[in-house]
Amino acid sequence: HTPAISLYADDVMVFCHATAEDTTAIKEILALFGRASGLTVNFTKSSATIVHGDQAATEMIAHLGCPVANLPITYLGIPMSTRRPSAAQLQPMVDAVGARLPTWKAWLMTKTGRLALVKSVLCAITVHQLLAFAHPKKTLKQIEKIQRGFLWAGRATANGGHCHVN
Structure with missing residues (x-):
């Protein structure tokens, strides 16, 4: 069994079984990476999370030398x-999309400029999140309303009209 790995910039997530073989392999891979690159893992800033396991799994993971975090x-x-996740749990992501809107200078932007901002920034936040799971429809509608409002009215919400941002 080969552990699955998610890499993003300087963040790494490794999915493995809480067995002696897997935890030893993970430690060896991280040590080899450190020797090859000159970079080392800061285990105090790292964490291990048990998805399905018992006390024995927790003890096995603790041998990695990092704190164990709960889901x-x-x-x-x-x-x-x-x-x-529920729509309530995803509300901070919806708020983050709204916070990225420069509504105070939207009137200085052309509709083309607002469209470019919606496509490049506001959609990127949502796409990043959608890579992990499908959002509840309520969350998607909230984000679409923010995007539509900024595109057409230069603010977080727009009333009336029916338009769709692809």
Whole structure:
């Protein structure tokens, strides 16, 4: 069994079984990476999370030398748990999309400029989150309303009209 790995910039998430073989392999891989690159893992800033396991699994993972964190956790801004997140749990992501809007200078931007901002920034936040799981429809509608409002009215919400931002 080969552990699955998610790499993003300087963040790494490794999915493995809580066995002596896997934890030893992970430690050896990280040590080899350190020798090859000159970079070392800061185990005090790292954490291990048990998805399905018991006390023996927790003790096995503790041998990695990092704290054990319980679910739910946040990885790269994405809430991670064994269940699909609710709309309430995803509200901080919706708020982050709204906070990225420069509404105070939207009137200085052309509609083309606002469209470019919606496509490049506001959609990127949502796509990043959608890579991990499917959002509840309520969350998607909230984000679409923010994008539509900024595109057409230069503010977080727009009333009336029916438009769709692809």
